[in-house]
Amino acid sequence: MPVPAADPAHAKRLADALAADTPIDDAISLVISTSGTTGTPKGAQHTPRTLAASAAATHKYLGGQGNWLLALAPHHIAGLQVLLRALAAGFTPGVLDVSSGFNPDAFADALDALDGPRRYTSLVPTQLLKVLDSPRATAALRAADALLVGGAATPAPLLRRALDAGLSIVRTYGMSETGGGCVYDGIPLDGVTITLINPNPEGVGRVALSGPMVAHGYRNLPDHPAFTLTPGARTFITDDLGRVDDGVLSIIGRADEAITTGGLTVVPQVVEAVILDDDSVRECAVVGLPDDRLGEKVVAFVIPSDTSRFDAERIRVAVVERLDRYAAPRDIIEVDELPLRGPGKIDRRALRARFS
Structure with missing residues (x-):
């Protein structure tokens, strides 16, 4: 069970929550914590077979085995899989020290030094922003076979x-x-099946994923309803809402992050997509905050x-025109940074706790 060595308090929290040092099925080789969307981390249980299936499917999609540069925290599944894919292909992965933050110049140096017939790496969106702001890092990444x-x-x-910028982004x-990732550019990897549960008239439903890389349930939660575990057909039911058009999956948002305002439902990610189309916005997070009249109000x-002058009213008008008036943010608040959790995901709970 990988834990963050630099954060003893969080490491202890994971060890306690996932019952480290107590018996486990001999078939399980990895317990990897979830990113804790609900605040309570769970441990997904993997075997050598699930991890090997993931690595093989990834390399098949990308066009062949290669070496990998780690630029993510390795106690999350995205970072750990970077290491495992390289090792499965017979290479020694490159490792970038990100304990003090992501440095684009150091990233460029590490990528230039990476050996192998094909070179891959993985980033989160906030890191990619920093790469694109650095001509040197962008040039180094342009020479990689896939990001x-x-x-x-x-x-x-x-x-x-x-x-x-010419990046081979996936x-x-x-x-x-x-x-880790089992759907690339909306296309399921080899062996993966996507099912939408209870889709609405617009074709949007809860996403369920089946395939050889699906975990063998959660640690010490043998009957968790998110998993359907039958011989040869393991399925995980996500909290994500999605739609499939011509075989391509689009994620609309998370069911557990939807905002109920005045009796109407707003999916934060849909509003964020409109706001991020404005050149004056670099990053954005939409949450619901308590409101005496509406129950929750939409806040960005x-x-x-x-690149351009920030205009909150212009953003509101764009949301009204493209979505509806009820989806438009009641407040738009400028911040210097957004709180993150796990591998670069916006921590909406932290925003609500701070501003409620």
Whole structure:
């Protein structure tokens, strides 16, 4: 069970929550913690077979085995899989020290020094932003065979910047329970099946994922309803809402993060997509905060960019025009940074706790 060595308090919390030093099935070789969306970490249980299936499917999609550079925390599944993929292919992975933060110049040096017939790495969107702000790091990454971006949804403007810069970017979707990314650019990897549970008339339903890389349930939670574990057909039911168009999965948002305002439902990620289309916004998070009249009000927290003048009213108008008036943020608050959890995901709970 990998834990963050630099954070003894969190390491102890994980060890206590996941009952380290107590018996476990001999078949399990890895207990990897979830990112703790609900505040209570769970441990996804993996075997050599699930991890090998993930590595093989990834290399098949990318066009062949290669070496990998680690630029993520290795106690999360995305970082750990970078190491495991390299080792499965017979290479010694490169490792970038990110304990003091992500340095684009150091990243460029490490990528240039990485050996192998093909070279891969994986970043979260906040790291990719820093790479694109550095011509040297961008040039180094342009020479790589593929960049996986996951951990959080990649905003469309950021994706366009990466593609315009000539980066071989692959958007990944997955979680600890699926051994990391198992859907690339909306396409399920080899052996993966996507099912939508109870889709609405627009075709949006809860995403369920089946395949050989799905975990063998949670540590000490043998009957958890998120897993359907039958011989040869393990399925994990996510908390994500998605739609499949012509075989391509699009994630709309999380069911457990939806905002109920005035009796209507707003999915934060849908509003964020509109806001991030404004050139004046670098990063954005939308949450619901308590409101005496509406129950919850839609609030946007933004980090302004340097490219154009930030105009909150222009953003509100854009949301009204593209979505509806009820989805428009009642407040738009400028911040210097957004709190993150796990492998680069926005910590909405922390925002609500701070500003409620």
